[in-house]
Each structure stands twice: as C-alpha cells, then as structure tokens.
Amino acid sequence: MVDSIPFNELKTRTIDGIEGLYTIISQDAGSKEVLMVAYANREALEKTLETGKAHYYSTSRKKIWLKGESSGNTQTVDEVLVDCDGDAVIYKVSEAGPACHMGFETCFYRRVENGVLRVCKPQVFDPKDVYK
C-alpha cells in the first residue's frame, strides 16, 4: 500500500517519557493472530504508509525501526486501521515471517495458567541462528 494518514485525527501518547507515540498492533491478515505490540511516531507511520513495510519506533533504542532489518522478517502492510480515540493503530500484515525475536510466530506465545506463564506456541527458529 502507498497512502497517507490524517494526523490531525490521531492522538499521541507519551510512553516512558517519550512523546509523540501511537500504539501499534501488528495482526496477521490471514490467520488474524496478533503478532506483536509496539509503538510508532509520526515518521514511522509515514514510512510504513509510503513503503508498505511495517516501521516502528523503538523506545529502548530511541529510533525508527524497520521490522525485519536484523532478522529479515519484514512485514508487508495490507491495511491500516485506527481506533475510536486515534491513539492505537492496527497494521494488517502479510508475508510476515515469525514476529518475535524469541523465535515464535507471535510475541504472545505464553498464556497465564495456574499462576505461571506457560509457553503455548511452537518455537519456529532458534534466535541464536538469526541474530548474530
């Protein structure tokens, strides 16, 4: 997709002291699995809409981040949805490799079960093989 977004209808949040961020949910367009939650600033959203590849803003590294720049697992963005109050955005993505740096299709690979976080998804790669 190549598109632009009316930023005047969006509302930023300040996350851990970093201003100007939107919450981004990356959702697989096919399986509808929620793959990850991250943040984007205006520039990251603009780059996503210009290139059709998911960009985020890393609150730890304090910079724009093309998903897949290290792992090769980029996310093609088919559709961008905005919520009622304009502070959260869904990237509907396809052709996405495993989203999680821990080697899972989704970052949500653990569920609460009897007071512990139990892994409930298969690991599809070993992070040591991908991040060198």
Next chain:
Amino acid sequence: MVDSIPFNELKTRTIDGIEGLYTIISQDAGSKEVLMVAYANREALEKTLETGKAHYYSTSRKKIWLKGESSGNTQTVDEVLVDCDGDAVIYKVSEAGPACHMGFETCFYRRVENGVLRVCKPQVFDPKDVYK
C-alpha cells in the same frame, strides 16, 4: 477463568505520566477480531483474573473500570496471553457485546484509505440509546 499472574515476569510502562500500566488488547476469541486497546494496572489485571470479566484502568478518569459497567457489554475473559517483554497482554474474550462506545463491534472501525479515515464496519447501535 480464575487465575493469578506472576507480576515479577511483567514490565510496566508509564503512560502520559501514569506509572504501573500494561497495554491490553482485547481480542474476540471466536472471530479473532481485535476489539479494543486499553491499559490495566496490577489491580485491574488481578480483578480480571479473579472475576473472569475484563477490567481496565482508565487513563482519563484515573480509575479501574469494569468493561460494560455503563453499556452492559461486559467481556468474559477465556484466556490471558503475555508478550515476550511482558508489557502487553491479550484478553481473549467471548460473550462480548459491541466493544466500542461509538456503537461498533470493534474500536478499529476506520481504515486509512487515500489519506482519510474511512468507516469500514457496520454501526450496530446508536450510542445515544446506550449511554444516557
């Protein structure tokens, strides 16, 4: 569900100056539609796990909020998933009425289309009839 969560494996964020929050995605367990994004603090997560009904923390009203306390559209939580870095949580919900106070099944009822936010879901109730 009645369960508890190992908070030492979670990581809070500070949102608009409010400490101790987790990002919560509410996802329909059947359709897998993402219904809404909101926040919870520890108490809201604990109440959710104790009661099986989705609770959140309102950053505008600065208090815990039982989803549906005004609209009647509570969310039964079947499963709670946690992401790799522990700051985001999915409530998999069922028996949920329309999630959005604007009268839509999901808060993500608008998509970016040629530079505007276009409504792409049917409105299922008139907010004036529900919030009096």
